[in-house]
Amino acid sequence: MIAVRPRRTLRTVCHVTVVSAFALAAFAPANAQRTATNDLDPRIQKLVAAVSATRMKELDTKLVSFGTRSTLSDATSTTRGAGAARQWIFDELKRSSAKLKVTFDTHQIAQQGRITRNVELRNVMAVLPGKSPRRIYITGHYDSVNLGAGGQTALNAGGANPQGNRDANNDNEAPGANDDGSGTVLTMELARVFAESGIEFDATLVFMCWAGEEQGLIGSMAHAQQLAADKVVVDADFNNDIVGNSTGGNGQVDGKSVRIYSLGPEDNANRALARYIERVAALYVPSHRIRLMAREDRFGRGSDHSSFTANTFPAIVFREANENFARQHSDQDKLEGVDFQYLAQNARVNAASAASLALAPQSPKVMNERGAVMLTRNPSGYDSNLQWTAVPSAVAYRIYWRDTWSNSWEHTQIVGNVTQFVLSGLSIDDWVFGVAAVSADGHESLVTSYVSPTRKMTEIKLVKP
Numbered sequence: 001m002i003a004v005r006p007r008r009t010l011r012t013v014c015h016v017t018v019v020s021a022f023a024l025a026a027f028a029p030a031n032a033q034r035t036a037t038n039d040l041d042p043r044i045q046k047l048v049a050a051v052s053a054t055r056m057k058e059l060d061t062k063l064v065s066f067g068t069r070s071t072l073s074d075a076t077s078t079t080r081g082a083g084a085a086r087q088w089i090f091d092e093l094k095r096s097s098a099k100l101k102v103t104f105d106t107h108q109i110a111q112q113g114r115i116t117r118n119v120e121l122r123n124v125m126a127v128l129p130g131k132s133p134r135r136i137y138i139t140g141h142y143d144s145v146n147l148g149a150g151g152q153t154a155l156n157a158g159g160a161n162p163q164g165n166r167d168a169n170n171d172n173e174a175p176g177a178n179d180d181g182s183g184t185v186l187t188m189e190l191a192r193v194f195a196e197s198g199i200e201f202d203a204t205l206v207f208m209c210w211a212g213e214e215q216g217l218i219g220s221m222a223h224a225q226q227l228a229a230d231k232v233v234v235d236a237d238f239n240n241d242i243v244g245n246s247t248g249g250n251g252q253v254d255g256k257s258v259r260i261y262s263l264g265p266e267d268n269a270n271r272a273l274a275r276y277i278e279r280v281a282a283l284y285v286p287s288h289r290i291r292l293m294a295r296e297d298r299f300g301r302g303s304d305h306s307s308f309t310a311n312t313f314p315a316i317v318f319r320e321a322n323e324n325f326a327r328q329h330s331d332q333d334k335l336e337g338v339d340f341q342y343l344a345q346n347a348r349v350n351a352a353s354a355a356s357l358a359l360a361p362q363s364p365k366v367m368n369e370r371g372a373v374m375l376t377r378n379p380s381g382y383d384s385n386l387q388w389t390a391v392p393s394a395v396a397y398r399i400y401w402r403d404t405w406s407n408s409w410e411h412t413q414i415v416g417n418v419t420q421f422v423l424s425g426l427s428i429d430d431w432v433f434g435v436a437a438v439s440a441d442g443h444e445s446l447v448t449s450y451v452s453p454t455r456k457m458t459e460i461k462l463v464k465p
């Protein structure tokens with residue numbers, strides 16, 4: 001391990017005078033902020049351009065034609081209900097590229113909660129193998145629901161939603177064009193685009209259409225529990241749920257932004273994933289604005305990304321800018337409520353960031369084998385001395401830092417192929433630090449933050465009277 005001693009240079013950034021550092025490695029550029037990472041990869045540009053709004057409309061039109069995709073609907077019909085819909089998704093994924101390994105991820109779910117009888121639940125899974133078995137998921141739920149009169153609007157107003165009503169509505173019309181036909185066709189379209197791109201990704205990509213979301217994230221939870229039991233490495237889940245409508249129920253139109261919700265605290269991998277998407281989207285889809293939301297999901301609502309975070313896998317959820325609740329969870333969730341140009345933009349944001357992450361090395365670890373965070377004040381006692389573990393296939397690392405009260409990285413510095421870097425004169429008490437691994441073609445991993453361990457509080461023993 002080489003300690004790279006930076007040259008001290010005073011510089012003013014964002015009204016804060018900081019001591020900046022310039023690496024002495026091959027990567028040291030004249031302007032430390034500009035590196036190969038900010039150069040667009042033509043392979044990703046091509047992949048992003050291949051996303052088709054027209055195809056997504058065709059797919060969603062077919063999905064809606066099954067009448068309902070409720071997990072508890074009649075699964076025996078070949079034209080209506082969950083059985084017919086999942087078989088079509090399976091066949092369409094298989095047809096879209098010979099490179100996809102398509103399977104049903106089947107679970108026998110016992111009666112519980114909103115699952116009112118034992119049911120065979122099938123997620124539809126398409127795998128695009130990469131050089132490494134580590135996985136990146138792109139997901140949406142194909143099941144739909146009709147909660148009866150008023151749908152989500154009645155629920156928002158505090159309306160009753162008794163178990164019995166849900167069961168009675170299992171075979172009722174539930175087109176689910178947007179919830180979550182939008183996330184389903186986005187997932188299916190990206191499966192095709194990634195598989196047909198010809199790019200050899202480092203990570204294995206998994207395109208998953210979930211069932212049972214509307215009964216309490218049943219399909220995704222059954223899958224994520226199995227992943228955890230099998231110790232599968234999952235780097236990210238890009239979950240998409242209600243991502244296709246650009247006209248809110250309040251009349252406001254927004255086809256130029258999308259919300260990303262991520263469970264905190266602020267320096268965990270979910271937040272790293274959210275920041276990553278924001279950075280990569282700005283490069284490849286600059287016309288689309290990313291609105292990062294520092295909470296797990298919209299108020300009181302949820303989706304399948306929470307099955308991943310509950311099993312310690314990094315995950316976020318995309319949500320359209322401005323919802324129309326009157327269409328959700330009712331027979332009104334129709335195709336005319338989906339803006340496919342807007343949906344395609346959201347698909348492009350997913351595509352660019354998932355492709356970049358799948359081409360990047362894994363993120364470095366900043367804790368040693370004893371569980372201690374590798375950040376010290378050495379050598380002067382007033383420096384920031386960052387160490388991390390070497391990542392195979394990384395040719396350089398990029399360190400990030402920001403004010404402790406800020407949520408976004410403010411400063412960045414590319415360093416060479418080293419596992420230690422000293423920022424002289426920067427206090428580890430006043431800044432948050434992180435490090436990412438960089439591949440030979442400039443793709444960066446998620447940033448791993450240095451997080452101060454929580455102190456164990458001990459009970460104070462008092463002298464007995």
Ligand SMILES: [Zn+2]
Pocket residue numbers: 141179180213241242303
């Ligand atoms: Zn949904």
